[in-house]
Amino acid sequence: MSDETYDLIILGSGPAGLTAAIYAARANLRPLVIEGETIGTDQPGGQLMLTTEVENFPGFIDGIMGPELMGNMRAQAERFGATFLTRRAQAVDLKSTPKRVQTEDNEYLARAIIVATGAKALLLGLEEERRLMGYGVSTCATCDGFFFRGRDIVVVGGGDSAIEEATFLTKFGDSVTVVHRRKELRASKIMQDRAFANPKIKFVWDSVVTAITGENKVEGVVVRNVLTGETTTLPAAAVFVAIGHAPTTELFADQLELDANGYIVNREGTATNIEGVFACGDVVDHVYRQAITAAGTGCMAAIDAERWLESA
Numbered sequence: 001m002s003d004e005t006y007d008l009i010i011l012g013s014g015p016a017g018l019t020a021a022i023y024a025a026r027a028n029l030r031p032l033v034i035e036g037e038t039i040g041t042d043q044p045g046g047q048l049m050l051t052t053e054v055e056n057f058p059g060f061i062d063g064i065m066g067p068e069l070m071g072n073m074r075a076q077a078e079r080f081g082a083t084f085l086t087r088r089a090q091a092v093d094l095k096s097t098p099k100r101v102q103t104e105d106n107e108y109l110a111r112a113i114i115v116a117t118g119a120k121a122l123l124l125g126l127e128e129e130r131r132l133m134g135y136g137v138s139t140c141a142t143c144d145g146f147f148f149r150g151r152d153i154v155v156v157g158g159g160d161s162a163i164e165e166a167t168f169l170t171k172f173g174d175s176v177t178v179v180h181r182r183k184e185l186r187a188s189k190i191m192q193d194r195a196f197a198n199p200k201i202k203f204v205w206d207s208v209v210t211a212i213t214g215e216n217k218v219e220g221v222v223v224r225n226v227l228t229g230e231t232t233t234l235p236a237a238a239v240f241v242a243i244g245h246a247p248t249t250e251l252f253a254d255q256l257e258l259d260a261n262g263y264i265v266n267r268e269g270t271a272t273n274i275e276g277v278f279a280c281g282d283v284v285d286h287v288y289r290q291a292i293t294a295a296g297t298g299c300m301a302a303i304d305a306e307r308w309l310e311s312a
Contacts, residue, residue, distance in 0.1 A: 005098050006032045008305055009110035010082075011089055012248075014046025015291040016281025017116035018073040019298030020305075024114075025080035027306045032108060033077065033084045034101060044086060046070070046118050047139070048291060055146065057291055066134070069291075094255045094274050112276040112309055114301045115256070115264060117248040119282040119289070123241055124156065128212035136218025136238045141165040142290065144238070145172045151237035154179060154221050156209050162242035163187040163195045169240065170200040177234060179204045179223055204234070212239055247283050261286060270301040276312065278304050 013035035035044040048066035055063040087103040121139035138144040153173035158180035211222040264279040280297035
């Protein structure tokens with residue numbers, strides 16, 4: 001066990017966690033950021049570590065690479081006194097005093113905790129997704145749609161998120177093809193009506209994507225009809241996977257209040273149902289899921305934690 005009891009431990013190092021670390025460090029809270037480890041597509045820095053150019057984060061006129069933005073935010077937090085631990089939290093006790101976070105090889109104590117563990121976009125499980133993520137494979141139309149002006153785009157999914165993404169992408173793409181494994185959409189009727197009325201949107205029903213073609217960038221997708229077994233290759237410059245997100249809340253399921261979809265429920269501000277525990281970023285947000293909104297709630301969580309610590 002670590003001999004030190006920290007004022008604040010921050011779990012997660014995406015835009016929310018790093019912004020919280022910057023604000024907390026500047027408030028002299030000496031935060032410890034447990035940033036996770038690289039496992040599969042999960043890695044310190046969050047989902048922006050898997051993107052290329054970010055053009056919608058304020059302050060960067062010509063855009064900035066996702067990993068560079070995260071590196072800059074991390075360095076800024078370190079400059080003000082935040083410390084980082086590259087370990088994965090394996091267990092937590094949020095109701096104890098002090099609160100406890102267990103990693104593989106140690107236990108860390110804190111008076112307050114900020115949970116900023118984010119949410120993972122669900123993927124198809126194809127090897128090409130990892131290799132081409134940021135090079136035509138994306139899980140965020142508002143982040144990356146601009147890069148595919150005048151190109152053919154494929155969207156995978158059939159729920160509200162997929163149809164919303166497809167409709168948004170018609171602002172940029174020459175065509176948008178929605179690939180859905182069933183013969184009808186799960187999206188709300190109003191979303192369906194808009195998509196069916198949009199001349200740029202086409203549908204491939206009863207089909208799944210089995211491969212993504214291209215070495216250094218997306219060139220097409222291979223789809224298989226689940227009823228006939230027939231395979232077809234669709235030319236495309238981009239594939240947007242929109243089959244849902246899963247909040248990273250497994251550690252907290254028996255302690256923090258979660259909604260029906262597993263997202264942490266905030267009470268006042270960023271406070272949770274446990275005193276001294278705050279949550280921010282995509283682990284609470286299933287609506288916007290943007291780097292800038294995550295960063296904003298990270299700021300809020302740090303201020304909420306600072307005020308709670310002062311009054312505790």
